[in-house]
């Protein structure tokens with residue numbers, strides 16, 4: 001829009017506070033729900049917004065929208081969005097339900113860390129899914145980093161144990177551990193995950209540790225339940241939100257950040273090796289509404 | 290189980306209504322607000338919820354309902370009927386080709402479960418109908434996609450056709466020829482995951498369709514999908530004209546509102562559901578069961594009897 005048109009619009013449509021009626025706020029609430037933010041968070045955010053708009057005497061739609069963006073950004077600003085890789089080695093365990101993008105994100109992250117000058121080792125901890133280790137091995141080649149793997153059907157704990165030993169022997173900076181996709185309501189698989197967590201705590205007690213939950217942006221309200229369960233089983237230090245290159249918005253991470261105080265650390269924006277970016281809350285929110 | 294939470298919510302909403310004798314129009318609208326909330330929390334598409342609630346409200350505020358002595362019971366019946374209608378009528382099966390091999394093309398977003406469930410379906414067809422399926426590796430992009438298909442093929446003892454990283458259209462054509470020559474009466478094309486907004490890759494699917502004229506194009510959808518289900522399903526349907534949907538990962542605890550959304554948005558039936566990672570974990574989709582599950586029909590029926 002040209003400057004004159006903008007000026008004219010601002011001049012001819014001065015909004016009084018009253019003219020921002022319920023319809024306007026309903027539309028914002030609808031936009032949030034369509035972005036998978038969830039009913040509770042959407043209602044809460046809009047209630048907060050009404051108060052703020054009133055307190056700050058906001059009368060223009062765009063100003064009010066910006067205030068909503070502020071509120072959502074605040075909700076997302078929890079914890080430290082950077083990875084803690086302060087020890088050698090440091091260990092990152094990558095977990096999540098089936099098909100969300102764990103293995104791919106590890107490939108991208110390995111590439112990123114290597115470019116930062118770190119020596120990276122991948123642990124093929126998914127010994128269950130067909131060709132999972134082959135897939136990770138291709139990513140290791142692409143990123144030019146080491147991998148420790150065993151045969152399909154091997155004990156993932158044994159692979160992890162080997163990887164940690166190899167990391168110490170080879171002076172590795174970061175171990176990125178892939179795990180099999182598992183639904184959070186499966187007790188036996190969650191117990192297996194808790195075991196992996198314990199192996200890391202035992203074998204690398206002083207290492208800086210990250211436990212990253214990979215979440216598919218197309219996931220709806222179930223995402224919050226996933227995050228709760230994985231946090232309880234393995235602890236969570238961050239989230240990788242994948243597939244944001246589609247039309248899904250991934251709004252459920254706002255509810256997750258709020259309830260569990262776990263920050264989003266990275267976003268996945270495609271299937272290529274460079275398609276992983278640090279999370280920018282403001283940018284994310286601007287895409288949301 | 291999927292939908293459990295939704296049925297609880299609906300039950301709670303109707304329990305409130307049940308307390309009263311006769312319902313006013315305002316009562317009905319109050320109950321519908323809870324229905325709306327429950328459906329949205331179950332990830333049913335915003336627009337579908339809006340239409341659904343409007344339709345049910347209209348029917349419920351009809352004179353005969355409000356005048357009835359047991360309006361709560363009437364409303365439950367109506368919600369149930371409308372929901373069942375939305376889920377589709379009788380359960381739909383795969384169509385078999387009248388001549389030549391039946392070609393089933395698995396399509397969908399990344400990670401939805403195409404490869405695994407294509408293989409499961411091939412196994413099911415062999416078990417149920419004595420078919421001799423062939424799995425075809427048309428995903429030439431995902432790292433180790435071909436290996437993955439070979440591994441599941443081996444586990445099921447079903448042959449896998451692959452040509453490495455060749456053109457997927459060409460692979461599909463050659464696979465169909467191979468099937469004809471080798472007595473395979475069903476061909477399952479495992480295509481790469483793709484975004485519905487990726488024009489180049491959507492064009493690739495159209496080209497495969499034009500080249501081999503599949504008997505069935507099945508859209509594979511993750512049951513955990515949120516509001517985006519409608520966008521993705523509509524786009525795949527518009528581009529390809531899908532014949533049905535395979536809903537995966539129903540062994541999770543997602544309420545699976547996507548099932549309703551997709552059905553409403555495309556009008557295409559859900560034909561199968563995936564209920565686990567193992568290769569025999571696939572079932573026929575039963576719309577009436579799914580609708581009952583949404584509404585918690587067990588509870589609902591006892592409630593109706595008491596009302």
Ligand SMILES: Nc1nc2c(ncn2[C@@H]2O[C@H](COP(=O)(O)OP(=O)(O)OP(=O)(O)O)[C@@H](O)[C@H]2O)c(=O)[nH]1
Pocket residue numbers: 096097098099100101102103104105126129132179180181182214242243244245246267268269270271275399400431482484
């Ligand atoms: N468009 C897009 N696709 C992605 C992204 N991240 C991963 N994928 C794709 O999603 C699919 C699944 O990715 P994987 O890395 O195999 O997922 P996973 O979580 O390891 O899967 P399992 O090990 O089977 O549980 C693949 O086709 C990836 O290429 C992303 O950010 N955007």
Ligand SMILES: Nc1nc2c(ncn2[C@@H]2O[C@H](COP(=O)(O)OP(=O)(O)OP(=O)(O)O)[C@@H](O)[C@H]2O)c(=O)[nH]1
Pocket residue numbers: 098099129181183397398399400401402403404405406428431434480481482483509537538539540541562563564565566570
């Ligand atoms: N729990 C559960 N997992 C499933 C089901 N169907 C598939 N999966 C898992 O979901 C993940 C993705 O499945 P794939 O078959 O590789 O998905 P895809 O659509 O072929 O993925 P791309 O080719 O990368 O697009 C794997 O870990 C599967 O084991 C199911 O019904 N239940």
Ligand SMILES: [Mg+2]
Pocket residue numbers: 102103104126132178179180181
């Ligand atoms: Mg994986």
Ligand SMILES: [Mg+2]
Pocket residue numbers: 403404405428431434479480481482
């Ligand atoms: Mg696949």
